[in-house]
Amino acid sequence: MWEKLLEPLSYGFMQNALVIGILIGILCPIVGTYLIVQRMSLLGDVMAHSVLPGLAIAFYLRVNILIGAFVSGIISAFLIAWIRTQTRVKVDAAMALIFSSFFALGVMLITLLRNKLDLDSFLFGDILGATVEDVWRTAIITAIVLALIKLFYRVLLYxxxxxxxxxxxxxxxxxxxxxxxxxxxxxxxxxxxxxxxxLVVAMLIGPGITAYLLVKQLHHMMLLGAGIGAISSIVGLYISYYSNTPSGPAIVLVSFSLFILALMFSPSQGILTRPEIGSRSNKTLQSLRAIIKNSLRI
Incomplete structure (x- = not known):
């Protein structure tokens, strides 16, 4: 048992992958909680695809592609807000428009600029190829975002x-x-x-809505979602290691499995355990007994 758990840790690429997976598993649900509560979960998917034009331009200009991705994502967010406030177009329609348009623009730019951008890695991830520099970059981003959320928590809550x-x-x-x-x-x-x-939207939303089924307060939802996200990353990486399957989808499917368990067995909102289920079953039994008694009298 212990050999199975320790064997992947003997490889440097698995060590880097586990550290990044845990960091992302903590960061994504905490940020995604705000999207869930505001009923804007689709925005995560929109932002994820809207960074492609920035990646293409930054790669062509030979600057840090993360800078291009950040600028492109912020521009898409501004456009969604502008369309929502200046027209009668609803926010879901604005997000769908920006999502498809920015993604199409990114694909067009990659073709026109003849970029050798690895689209497979961009679309589906490559956590096993993470380097020490990637670990440090992810750790710095995680620390900055979490520190700012902690600092402005009350304002963001309101x-x-x-x-x-x-x-x-x-x-x-x-x-x-x-x-x-x-x-x-x-x-x-x-x-x-x-x-x-x-798959990034699955990590932004999945652990958060799992926690939403189990707790009520926002900060509890954040903490539990972060724990679920970290566990999903660890278990998913071990599954991908021993089954020789892609790591990203494995992580997401573990997160989805935990959501299904919460959906079924949550003490307050579980399909099989919610209090009204018991009262409904009792009423059903009483109705059946009444029907049987009436039939015997006849």
Missing amino acids: YTFDPLGAQAIGLPTGFIYLGLMSAITLTIIASMQTVGVV
Whole structure:
């Protein structure tokens, strides 16, 4: 048993992958919690695909591709906010438009600029190819984002649950929105190498909604979601190591499996364990007994 657990740790690439996986497993659910509560979970997927034009341009100009990805993600967030506030277009339609347009622009730029950008790694991740530099970069991004969330937690909490009230009392809602979008973009950048942009939304949302089924308060949801995300990363990496399967999808499927367990057996919201299930079954039994008695009398 112990040999099975310790064997992957003897390889440097698995050590790097586990560290990055744990960091991303903690960071994604904490940031994604704000998207879940604001009912904007699709925004994570939009932002994940909107970084592609920035990646293509940065790769062509031979600058750090992470800078290009960050700028592209922030521009897409501004465009969504502008369309939502300046027109009658609903936010879901604006997100769908920006999502498809930016992704198409990125693919077009890669073709026109003749970039040799590894799209497979970008789309599906390559956590096993992570280097020590990647570990440090992910750790720095994680530390910065978590420190800012801790510092502005009360402001973000107020803005998340009552944006109109936050605006009414004079909070800079525009800057809060920009800060939240920056945190999401940085999280996506840190997660690209782990699970890729196609699956990053699953890590942003999956552990968070699993925690949502189990706890009620926002900070408890963040902490439990971070634990679920870290466990999903560790278990997924071990499964991929011993089954010779892709690591990113394995991590996401473990997270989804934990969600299904919570959906079935959550003490307060589980399909099989919620209190009203017992009362319904008792009513059903009483109805059956009444039917049997009436039939015997006849």
